[in-house]
Amino acid sequence: MNMWDERYSANDTVYGVQPNVFFASQLALRNAGTVCLPCDGEGRNAVHAAAQGWTVSAFDVSPVGVQKSQALAVSRGVDIHVEVADAFVYAPDAQFDVVGLVFAHMPEERRAEFHARAWQWVKPGGCMIVEGFHRDQLGLNSGGPKRLDMLFHEATFAEDVERAFDDATVVWNARCAQVLDEGPFHQGPAVTCQVVIQKK
Ligand SMILES: C[S@@+](CC[C@H](N)C(=O)[O-])C[C@H]1O[C@@H](n2cnc3c(N)ncnc32)[C@H](O)[C@@H]1O
Numbered sequence: 001m002n003m004w005d006e007r008y009s010a011n012d013t014v015y016g017v018q019p020n021v022f023f024a025s026q027l028a029l030r031n032a033g034t035v036c037l038p039c040d041g042e043g044r045n046a047v048h049a050a051a052q053g054w055t056v057s058a059f060d061v062s063p064v065g066v067q068k069s070q071a072l073a074v075s076r077g078v079d080i081h082v083e084v085a086d087a088f089v090y091a092p093d094a095q096f097d098v099v100g101l102v103f104a105h106m107p108e109e110r111r112a113e114f115h116a117r118a119w120q121w122v123k124p125g126g127c128m129i130v131e132g133f134h135r136d137q138l139g140l141n142s143g144g145p146k147r148l149d150m151l152f153h154e155a156t157f158a159e160d161v162e163r164a165f166d167d168a169t170v171v172w173n174a175r176c177a178q179v180l181d182e183g184p185f186h187q188g189p190a191v192t193c194q195v196v197i198q199k200k
Helices: 003-010 021-027 044-051 063-076 108-120 156-162
Strands: 034-037 055-060 081-084 096-102 122-133 168-182 186-199
Touching: 003 063, 021 044, 021 096, 021 122, 021 186, 034 044, 044 055, 044 063, 044 096, 055 063, 063 081, 096 108, 108 122, 108 156, 156 168, 156 186
Parallel strands: 034 055, 034 096, 055 081, 096 122
Antiparallel strands: 122 186, 168 186
16 A cells, blocks of 8 residues: 555545635636646545536546545535546546646656646646645645655746746746645645646
């Protein structure tokens, strides 16, 4: 059992059942369409998007997370397509209006590759919505990787996506000091990066 399966098995909920606030607020600005949620954990964001009328494709490498997502969707009476998949193998049949990366942190040597793959899943005219921990999160106890190389900084998405692809424009890029309240594992003062990248 991997670390995520153990964590999801040992806790009723890890990041809660409410959606990430930044992701939900960005989604609310857009007409409902198709959304892809890589690394979606226990499904809080997938289930929220489906309840707002979006057609949801989600995946996670953790089978326990995926089972919990399916159960949450059933309990809320919404349909989501969720599967066990590795972000470095996942190959959707079609692109999406929105790709949401919520606390999807990869080791530095694979980070740009992951972001480039996820960018390919966005339709022309669509966008990528991201929230992840900033490097200034190191030393705080409200969640996130304990490795500097897995954390983001202000230029992460400019470097990985905007400068790498000529169809990408970073339209929102904020370092956000906030108090997180997302289940038992994301509680308290935190520093995140919130990013929106628009595809031409
Ligand atoms: C911090 S959790 C975030 C979960 C969810 N996005 C949320 O905010 O509630 C990170 C998730 O990434 C998943 N993950 C890590 N590496 C992955 C990979 N290569 N492919 C798919 N999922 C992965 C883990 O299983 C875990 O569920």
